[in-house]
Amino acid sequence: MTANLTTKPILVWFRQDLRLRDHPALTHAVQSGRPVIAFYVFDTDPQQRPMGAASQWWLNRSLGSLSNDLAALGASLVLRKGQAGEVVKALVQETGAEAVVWNRLYEPGATARDTQLKAALKDLGLEVTSFNGALLNEPWTVATGSGGPYKVFTPYWRAARAKVTATSALPAPAQILSPDNWPASDRLNDWGLHPTKPDWSKGFDDWQPGEAGAQARLDDFLAGPANAYAEGRDQPGKLGTSRLSPHLHFGELSPRQVWLAAQMASHQGDLDDSARDKFLAEIGWREFNHHLLFHFPHIATQNFKPGFDGFGWLTDETGLKAWQAGLTGYPMVDAGMRELWATGWMHNRVRMIVASFLIKHLLIHWREGEAWFWDTLLDADLANNAAGWQWTAGTGADASPYFRIFNPFSQGEKFDPKGAYIRRWIPELAGLPDKLIHRPWEASSLELRAAGINLGATYPKPIIDHSLARNRALEAYGRLKTLHTDEVP
Numbered sequence: 001m002t003a004n005l006t007t008k009p010i011l012v013w014f015r016q017d018l019r020l021r022d023h024p025a026l027t028h029a030v031q032s033g034r035p036v037i038a039f040y041v042f043d044t045d046p047q048q049r050p051m052g053a054a055s056q057w058w059l060n061r062s063l064g065s066l067s068n069d070l071a072a073l074g075a076s077l078v079l080r081k082g083q084a085g086e087v088v089k090a091l092v093q094e095t096g097a098e099a100v101v102w103n104r105l106y107e108p109g110a111t112a113r114d115t116q117l118k119a120a121l122k123d124l125g126l127e128v129t130s131f132n133g134a135l136l137n138e139p140w141t142v143a144t145g146s147g148g149p150y151k152v153f154t155p156y157w158r159a160a161r162a163k164v165t166a167t168s169a170l171p172a173p174a175q176i177l178s179p180d181n182w183p184a185s186d187r188l189n190d191w192g193l194h195p196t197k198p199d200w201s202k203g204f205d206d207w208q209p210g211e212a213g214a215q216a217r218l219d220d221f222l223a224g225p226a227n228a229y230a231e232g233r234d235q236p237g238k239l240g241t242s243r244l245s246p247h248l249h250f251g252e253l254s255p256r257q258v259w260l261a262a263q264m265a266s267h268q269g270d271l272d273d274s275a276r277d278k279f280l281a282e283i284g285w286r287e288f289n290h291h292l293l294f295h296f297p298h299i300a301t302q303n304f305k306p307g308f309d310g311f312g313w314l315t316d317e318t319g320l321k322a323w324q325a326g327l328t329g330y331p332m333v334d335a336g337m338r339e340l341w342a343t344g345w346m347h348n349r350v351r352m353i354v355a356s357f358l359i360k361h362l363l364i365h366w367r368e369g370e371a372w373f374w375d376t377l378l379d380a381d382l383a384n385n386a387a388g389w390q391w392t393a394g395t396g397a398d399a400s401p402y403f404r405i406f407n408p409f410s411q412g413e414k415f416d417p418k419g420a421y422i423r424r425w426i427p428e429l430a431g432l433p434d435k436l437i438h439r440p441w442e443a444s445s446l447e448l449r450a451a452g453i454n455l456g457a458t459y460p461k462p463i464i465d466h467s468l469a470r471n472r473a474l475e476a477y478g479r480l481k482t483l484h485t486d487e488v489p
């Protein structure tokens with residue numbers, strides 16, 4: 001369907017909302033009766049953090065999927081590369097658009113840019129409207145009794161949960177009015193988002209980026225593992241969690257859709273209320289992390305608790321490389337790092353174990369781990385990643401206390417007692433009996449030989465002794481405490 005010649009178009013800027021359903025900005029644009037031009041900008045603004053390599057892989061597929069979904073409605077997705085603010089202004093000029101809409105982001109760089117851009121476009125006489133498409137509650141709508149932001153999850157979620165009013169999600173538009181002329185678009189393939197030379201993404205093929213894949217994941221989860229979520233979510237050897245994180249990060253599904261689907265499943269008697277609540281509380285952590293990042297933007301790069309600023313981090317290139325490659329000699333750590341490299345995702349329990357190992361066993365700054373995750377995770381998300389790392393380090397809001405040092409082998413024995421996870425990701429240890437699989441260094445030479453292992457050759461010996469590392473971390477924290485008794489809890 002094309003537009004009346006006199007009607008000027010409305011631009012819909014897609015960002016982390018790569019879907020057609022429950023997309024308030026798109027719905028608004030369609031309902032405005034104007035021809036709609038949907039576009040995506042691959043941002044090269046040096047003020048914004050560049051997307052990591054794994055995220056670029058996802059983006060490539062997700063944009064392809066969104067383009068196809070729009071094409072089915074007779075519309076196009078215009079692709080442009082450049083400094084986002086400048087690209088939007090250029091598109092307004094080229095198309096003669098009289099309105100621009102988008103769904104809001106909450107990251108410090110994005111909010112600063114969007115605020116400036118909104119003002120500049122309004123000065124040019126355009127109608128500019130933004131919407132909430134990414135959170136159940138926007139960060140400024142949930143406040144403590146004294147009006148400030150929450151810093152502790154439990155009271156935050158109690159207050160935030162009670163405010164969720166979602167009763168239905170917006171449908172995808174039935175049709176989209178096209179402009180007389182489409183502005184030029186880059187070709188997605190020319191952006192080079194898919195890795196070549198080498199193509200390290202072969203293990204990502206189980207993922208189905210895009211709105212249909214996101215919906216299928218949600219349906220499969222609710223029909224399957226959701227009921228056993230409370231226990232299943234801590235067992236990395238099983239498919240116990242939803243694996244919705246990249247879909248949620250790229251906005252192929254809104255948290256409102258997830259909330260409504262979980263409520264519906266429990267209403268129909270298909271999902272136990274306690275499993276539903278546990279699962280929704282994790283969506284709550286996502287909300288909480290966005291709330292924190294919005295109110296305390298420095299936490300993307302700086303300690304939430306400044307008392308940790310003088311901590312004596314070590315520079316240890318060899319340790320960092322061994323950690324990244326999954327060659328620390330601690331099976332649970334290595335399995336996690338290899339799962340991450342191979343699939344672009346890592347189980348939450350294991351994320352905590354590998355993060356604790358880097359920070360506390362190796363005394364390497366959490367920012368190094370955050371940066372590696374940023375590049376290798378398909379769900380890399382500024383708010384969730386920084387909060388996850390700071391939670392583990394003890395430097396964050398409502399963080400795990402600094403003296404909690406995960407023991408990588410007892411964690412493995414507790415959450416992967418049969419070693420299913422280890423055998424999957426470290427096949428060279430598969431022949432060890434369950435009781436030794438998390439601590440191969442305790443196996444006798446006979447047991448090692450029987451399992452085909454030459455410790456130190458086919459699989460590394462631990463790069464650091466656990467007790468020694470634990471004591472060293474506690475001493476380092478102890479020294480900090482005496483320096484800043486009033487700031488380190």
Ligand SMILES: Cc1cc2nc3c(=O)[nH]c(=O)nc-3n(C[C@H](O)[C@H](O)[C@H](O)COP(=O)(O)OP(=O)(O)OC[C@H]3O[C@@H](n4cnc5c(N)ncnc54)[C@H](O)[C@@H]3O)c2cc1C
Pocket residue numbers: 233241242243244245246248249282283284285286287289346347348349351352355373377379380381382384385386388389392
């Ligand atoms: C060091 C560290 C780094 C992390 N980095 C990221 C990241 O970059 N991106 C990211 O999305 N998550 C991150 N997490 C949080 C968590 O590990 C993932 O969200 C989760 O493993 C995703 O798997 P899932 O979709 O199967 O989760 P489910 O258990 O099925 O949970 C459903 C959804 O809730 C949200 N969620 C679950 N757990 C958390 C959590 N602890 N914090 C915030 N949101 C949560 C996610 O959106 C997830 O998709 C990190 C955690 C740690 C400890």
